[in-house]
């Protein structure tokens with residue numbers, strides 16, 4: 001997995017063929033030829049002749065007419081993908097950069113929602129301006145062909161010499177994944193974010209598919225169960241903190257509540273349950289029996305002993321947990337079974353939080369539905 005690597009444009013040649021009919025009316029045709037053995041996808045936007053994108057073009061299939069431009073006099077601008085068949089995007093709200101398919105609905109970082117054409121990357125915006133300038137000049141010149149050489153742009157990657165003025169390339173980010181809900185490819189900075197197509201957060205899939213199985217593997221391989229319990233609770237705490245941070249950003253809250261959500265931990269189950277239930281109507285332990293909730297609560301208190309006291313019971317543990325089966329200074333241990341059971345409970349709680357979050361911030365259903373239908377085939 002390469003991070004922050006420059007990804008070349010998919011290349012090709014864009015030709016504007018300008019003609020004048022016998023009545024003196026000028027018109028142009030756009031032709032695109034590509035010859036590189038790389039994945040290439042193409043989208044189109046309407047842009048003002050000054051080079052400002054103002055609408056997405058739904059190119060549909062052959063024979064399907066395009067949607068009309070939002071204003072008369074717009075140029076249709078064809079935009080090709082990078083050489084991996086993906087598109088770079090910039091968020092107009094937070095300026096975050098990522099790569100994904102052609103038409104995102106959300107910024108993965110700040111959840112800003114907009115039309116696909118509003119998320120063009122800075123490199124694409126430069127290209128749109130160049131494209132419009134060339135087309136305007138071609139329209140004012142003689143009949144014939146005017147070419148934008150994107151092969152020269154693609155070739156300029158990794159080369160020292162001066163790049164073309166309308167140079168376009170994208171950059172790989174850190175976490176490349178396909179959304180568990182809609183299958184969209186996302187390549188984002190960091191590890192966690194919203195799917196740029198459907199808006200589903202990827203934290204749950206990461207927790208269920210990566211974090212918990214890796215701890216289970218360690219247990220099976222003979223790792224100390226106390227260490228695994230400590231790490232499991234820490235991972236769960238980080239998971240909750242991601243959603244808490246989103247709530248703190250997206251929901252109007254008092255400073256005290258923002259501080260609670262962003263600066264403190266979620267190890268105290270009773271406290272965490274109260275917060276999410278009272279502030280956001282989310283029951284972290286929905287569908288769990290009381291006995292299971294008590295087990296989780298006890299394990300969270302035990303984490304403190306493993307984390308801070310080398311496994312020896314301290315007074316804080318006795319006071320907080322009310323555990324009367326052990327005495328001060330006694331060393332406590334976990335079994336593989338209690339550690340596995342805890343991991344199972346943590347997944348249930350993670351799912352409850354994720355589900356409750358997306359009740360308040362609903363994803364776009366269409367791509368999720370399409371993926372469900374595809375899975376049935």
Ligand SMILES: [Zn+2]
Pocket residue numbers: 091092093094095096107108109110111112
């Ligand atoms: Zn953003």
Ligand SMILES: [Zn+2]
Pocket residue numbers: 179180181182183184195196197198199200
């Ligand atoms: Zn998605």
